Amino acid sequence: MLSDSTFSVSQIRTHFPILNQLVNEFPLIYLDNAATTQKPISVIEAVSRYYLNDNANVHRASHQLSNRATCAFEAAREKVKNFINAADSKEIIWTKGTTESINLLANVLAPQLTKGDEIIISALEHHANIVPWQMLAERIGIVLKVIPLTDNSTLDIDAYKLLLSDKTKLVAVAHISNALGVINPVKEIIKLAHQTGAQVLIDGAQAVAHQRVDVQELDCDYYVFSGHKLFGPTGIGVLYGKQHLLELLPPWQGGGEMIKSVSFEHTTYNDLPFKFEAGTPNIAGVIGLAAAVDFINSYDRQDFLKHEQCLLAFTERALAQMPEIKLFCAGVEKSGAVSFAVKGEHPTDIAMLLDAQGIAVRSGSHCAMPLMKALNCSGTVRVSFSIYNTIAEAQRFIEALKNVVQMLQE
Numbered sequence: 001m002l003s004d005s006t007f008s009v010s011q012i013r014t015h016f017p018i019l020n021q022l023v024n025e026f027p028l029i030y031l032d033n034a035a036t037t038q039k040p041i042s043v044i045e046a047v048s049r050y051y052l053n054d055n056a057n058v059h060r061a062s063h064q065l066s067n068r069a070t071c072a073f074e075a076a077r078e079k080v081k082n083f084i085n086a087a088d089s090k091e092i093i094w095t096k097g098t099t100e101s102i103n104l105l106a107n108v109l110a111p112q113l114t115k116g117d118e119i120i121i122s123a124l125e126h127h128a129n130i131v132p133w134q135m136l137a138e139r140i141g142i143v144l145k146v147i148p149l150t151d152n153s154t155l156d157i158d159a160y161k162l163l164l165s166d167k168t169k170l171v172a173v174a175h176i177s178n179a180l181g182v183i184n185p186v187k188e189i190i191k192l193a194h195q196t197g198a199q200v201l202i203d204g205a206q207a208v209a210h211q212r213v214d215v216q217e218l219d220c221d222y223y224v225f226s227g228h229k230l231f232g233p234t235g236i237g238v239l240y241g242k243q244h245l246l247e248l249l250p251p252w253q254g255g256g257e258m259i260k261s262v263s264f265e266h267t268t269y270n271d272l273p274f275k276f277e278a279g280t281p282n283i284a285g286v287i288g289l290a291a292a293v294d295f296i297n298s299y300d301r302q303d304f305l306k307h308e309q310c311l312l313a314f315t316e317r318a319l320a321q322m323p324e325i326k327l328f329c330a331g332v333e334k335s336g337a338v339s340f341a342v343k344g345e346h347p348t349d350i351a352m353l354l355d356a357q358g359i360a361v362r363s364g365s366h367c368a369m370p371l372m373k374a375l376n377c378s379g380t381v382r383v384s385f386s387i388y389n390t391i392a393e394a395q396r397f398i399e400a401l402k403n404v405v406q407m408l409q410e
């Protein structure tokens, strides 16, 4: 199907003026949405309105500006709670992003873990869901186990079942692979982990923009994501945790906001969610993220998903017809992104030659070096879509890629 689906992409694009520019004298085609999404005017305006009218620190003063800032800040928490269907807004902890959420968790889980305890991650994780656990392993001697890939680069669930044991304390896996776009069977992964008594962290950095996420339905213990991949600002993210689990965890950073009382003899910590939010938070980022959630909620989510699937299917089909292309995970259910290599060519050369034609794609290891090793390649070219991309753009990308391949192989 070569249509732009049932909803109006041209109407959506009016919210993203950044898309209307020439790059290297060609109309910009932005296909690097897995790295970060563009921001709608409503998000940009919400951030500037806050700085223009309401700028004040939150929770700390009884003056009007602070009250307004605090109301917007806490209303945003409620909005995000509803967006992922958390049971309570206390379960929404503001962080800088996915990376900080995982580091926070790795640090506060440490006291519950002892030498020899096991954490399971997977072969297709982003470095943000590998390195914090390796640092913890170095610090306290936990053992890191890795779910391997099957021949078509999906997670090997049979091997995962064999890794699970009563030593497993946490399973930490991506909802959707940032490098390959593959959707992991997280519901099954969570159920199996819970059967052995392990907790589960889902890295939702790539999923929140492309799926309706319901943390209660998933039954994950923790879920993390970044605002900037969801049309929100950079520097704001979320750590969701089940309330009864978060209550048991110690704070991470110390300072203002995370305490109830301080004396030199004894300090008591604040309640959730503030216990984990030391210092002045990214107030403008939180307000921008709430505007991003409002933007998404003003559309039918199913329309977004259908449109993105249409772009993905068209692109994957066209790539599959090019003999020079090696497609990763061909035919496997994906969301948002497709990865490929041009046989005999370096991915960065492909990306640079596409950029010369105004087309922004990503090349390299996508912060997933162990995955590249498992795939036996140094990197891939990744095309990642969002709701404002059009079929015409996908077509132009394919034509430009054909030109690039022809030029390099002449």
Ligand code: PLP
Binding pocket: 034, 035, 096, 097, 098, 099, 100, 126, 128, 129, 174, 176, 177, 178, 203, 204, 205, 206, 226
């Ligand atoms: N996890 C995944 C799956 C990602 O795609 C990313 C970013 O690309 C991250 C973690 C890190 O996100 P951030 O850099 O926003 O902290």
